[in-house]
Amino acid sequence: MDDCIFCKIANGDIPTDFIYSDENVVAFRDLNPQAPVHVLVIPKKHYKSGIEVDNPSVWSDLMSSAVKVARELGLEKDGYRMVINTGEQGGQTVPHLHLHLLAGRNLGWPPG
Ligand code: 5GP
Ligand code: ZN
Numbered sequence: 824m825d826d827c828i829f830c831k832i833a834n835g836d837i838p839t840d841f842i843y844s845d846e847n848v849v850a851f852r853d854l855n856p857q858a859p860v861h862v863l864v865i866p867k868k869h870y871k872s873g874i875e876v877d878n879p880s881v882w883s884d885l886m887s888s889a890v891k892v893a894r895e896l897g898l899e900k901d902g903y904r905m906v907i908n909t910g911e912q913g914g915q916t917v918p919h920l921h922l923h924l925l926a927g928r929n930l931g932w933p934p935g
Contacts, residue, residue, distance in 0.1 A: 824869040829919035833867045843895070847881075848888040850924075859927025860896060860903070864889045870920040872909045881920075889922050898926045906934075 824830045831837040833849050842862055843850040853861040864885060870876050886905075893903050903926035908915040 824919070827869055827919050829863075829865050829917055829921060830869050833865060843888060843892045845884075845888065847884045850888060850892050853923070857923075858925040858930065860898065860925065862892055862896075862924040864892060864922040864924060866920055871918045872915060872920055873907055874909065876920065885920075885922055889924050892924060893926070896926070898924075901926065904930050 828837070832839045832851060839849075839851045841849050841851050843864070847867055848864060849867060850862050850864040853863050866881055866885060868881070870881065873882075876882065889905055893899065903924060906923040906925065907921070908923070
């Protein structure tokens with residue numbers, strides 16, 4: 824996807840410090856953090872949202888990478904939240920599948 828900002832981040836067109844990267848996934852800090860720790864974990868391959876995912880390995884890669892990042896950032900003691908906003912009512916603003924990893928404060932529930 825030529826005009827997708829997260830594709831450009833994933834393929835290096837927009838230089839970004841990756842907290843984590845492997846063959847299929849990259850993770851980087853959110854531009855507008857909603858918590859002291861706010862990391863985005865994304866598949867390198869473009870999916871508009873989770874609705875388009877056609878291969879379960881996308882989910883396992885995404886979740887296992889997010890768990891690794893949480894562990895590497897030392898979030899296990901106090902806990903963290905993972906969120907995937909999907910579609911308009913789900914609050915998704917960037918149409919490239921991404922998982923939010925949030926931590927470092929008490930996170931309210933239910934979400935807004
Ligand atoms: P969504 O609202 O789609 O669930 O989440 C999109 C997230 O991407 C938002 O939290 C927003 O701050 C973040 N974001 C949007 N553009 C950029 C960008 O260019 N770089 C980074 N690091 N984060 C971005
Ligand atoms: Zn994309």
